[in-house]
Amino acid sequence: MFTIAQIKEAHSRVQSGADFPIYIQELIALGVLGYDTFVNDGHVEYFGSDNFRAVATETYPNISIAPFANKERFIEFLVMHQGGQTDYLTFCNHAGQCGIAKWSVNIVEMTCTYLDHSGAAVLIEKIPS
Template identity: 35%
Template sequence: MFTLEQTNEVHDRLGSASTLKDYLLALRALGVLASDSYLTDGHTVHRGADGHEVATEPTHEVFSVATEADKAAMAEQLRLHETGVTSYVEMSRGLAEAGVEKWIFDTGALTIAYYDRAGNVLLSEQI
């Protein structure tokens, strides 16, 4: 079973856009099947086999997630972050305002999927 300390170490070492695939592969090697990151406060729940979970502490102030998703606004927030215009916290605030509740990394499929409050997939991308 993986620990919070192990997942935090992997995040500290590989948790950036340029090393995202290596990050997911390292989490998978620990036994993490998926990681749910919540835009409300930036905490992440790493999920493994047999219901094993560890959760990180919040990483930023609490953001309200819009009840209606706006895919165009979400795409713009992702573009701004990918081009270095916004910080992680600014992107998180913008995604919450666009109705994104969380994203989930699937370490087996090597995907990231963005979800609204109703649990609908707004966008899924291969890493």
């Protein structure tokens, strides 16, 4: 199974959202089936086969999550990030401002779902291969 050290190595090559598809391909090679990223503190829970789970506990200073999702503004920030215009922490702050509490990546389905406080999907996007 994969380790957090292996995931960190793959993530170290990500400079912006433009690098995300390559990162996903590296996670697939490691055996990661999906992961959840929690915007408030940055911890990430990774999932593999046979209920394998690994948690990256390194966090950043707490980010406040807006009580209501602003899907339209979030899409604007997402497009900027995917275009390489923002770094990861800036994107996380933008997500919090827009009410995104976490995102869940399903590598099997190649989707990334952005969720609000209640766990409701705000946006589901296909991950480019």
